[in-house]
Amino acid sequence: MAVPKKKTSKSKRDKRKATWKRKAALQAQRALSLGKSVLTGRSNSFYYPTDEDEEDDEE
Template sequence: MAVPKKRTSISKKRIRKNIWKRKGYWAALKAFSLSKSISTGNSKSFFCPTKKNKQSKVEIT
C-alpha cells in the first residue's frame, strides 16, 4: 500500500476543497436556471411537452 511521504499542508487542502465546492455550486446554479426557464416557458434550447387537457381530481375519504 502506498503511503505519502509528506503531509499535505492545510492551505493546499483548503484550496482543493474550495475548488470541489465551487464545481457543485456552478452545477446547481445551472440546473436552477434551466428549471426556472422551463417553468416560465422562456426556454429556447430545451423542449418540454405540455399537456393541455385537465384531469379530474379523485378524493380519497
C-alpha cells in the same frame, strides 16, 4: 502498503475543497436557472414534451 512521502498542506487541502464546492454551486445555479426558464416557458435550449404534444400522440 503505499504511504505518502509528505503531508499535504492545509492550504492545498482547502484550495481543493473550495474548488470542488465552487463547481457544485455552479451546477446547482445552472440547474435552478434551467428549471425556472422551463417553468416560465422561455427556454430555448431545452426540449421537452408539452401537454399538446402528448394529446396529439394519443389520437
